[in-house]
Amino acid sequence: MAPQNLGTFCLLLLYLIGAVIAGRDFYKILGVPRSASIKDIKKAYRKLALQLHPDRNPDDPRAQEKFQDLGAAYEVLSDSEKRKQYDTYGEEGLKDGHQSSHGDIFSHFFGDFGFMFGGTPRQQDRNIPRGSDIIVDLEVTLEEVYAGNFVEVVRNKPVARQAPGKRKCNCRQEMRTTQLGPGRFQMTQEVVCDECPNVKLVNEERTLEVEIEPGVRDGMEYPFIGEGEPHVDGEPGDLRFRIKVVKHPIFERRGDDLYTNVTVSLVESLVGFDMDITHLDGHKVHISRDKITRPGAKLWKKGEGLPSFDNNNIKGSLIITFDVDFPKEQLTEEAREGIKQLLKQGSVQKLHCYLFHLRFGHLPLVWPVSLPAAVS
Known part of the structure; x- marks a missing residue:
């Protein structure tokens, strides 16, 4: 073998040996960078597990291997x-x-009963008894609704396990015919049961990973197949987590829009201001006003609301309502005169009287009545 070819062969051999020693690239298998957070890892696994499960890929001879690598x-x-x-x-x-x-x-992500993908209703066989479903309210914060999260729920699940002995099962009513004599028969109804292995219910600790998807709505349910009440003669029911979004101290949710109130000083309301609002995920939303801000004035910030559950790339608006903090102490006479001179504005109080609904053509007659400045 030529020296050049021998060198190439040696390099290739060393690469293969290094790859074997290093083992599998778990980051590549999950499709995440080495800096991925635990939330990124869980989200990647949940998505790929649905795609790579062997039951969904019966024609792929490597389906089981891929699924094991993913796990x-x-x-x-x-x-x-x-x-x-x-x-x-x-x-x-x-x-x-x-x-x-x-x-x-x-x-842990989808439930315990076959390949049901944690949300696909299973076909119920009417002949198979089934345990009751369990509904559990799961409180989530508005921060979790905005950014998404995985919530780990640990619960004691009653599970039917085999026990010594036999028991009666599959009991049913059957008709029996008894001959009483020539040409005489008696029909009776009896309860007939089969013999089945004995079972007992034991509590087992289960850890479930509930994905709180961005934009999730209040009252939505996340089912876990087969995690409900057991049935000794059939299959267990389902466990469903029902989302309850807790009230936030700063933001109020209305659909995909967020509402909040911001209080500014009287000076800021007159001359303008620049400020930042801390959003649910910590980023700053800059707001600026260079004109007079009246109490109740609103400012819309498009794209700063909650992500849509159906399309996370679309976000609602952040609607800011302004309150004005007026001075609580009475102004001195000197301060009053100074403000009047500064604003160069006298009294403009007017009372519009609509007590008389006289009309001239289609226009109402209105008498504006000026009030003296001393009237409070």
């Missing part, structure tokens, strides 16, 4: 200690390996 990537990168080891030494540097069931990870 391994999430298991390592969602754990701060394992992620630190992986970032430093690669997959081979993980001390205890990563042996969690990838089906368990999937069920």
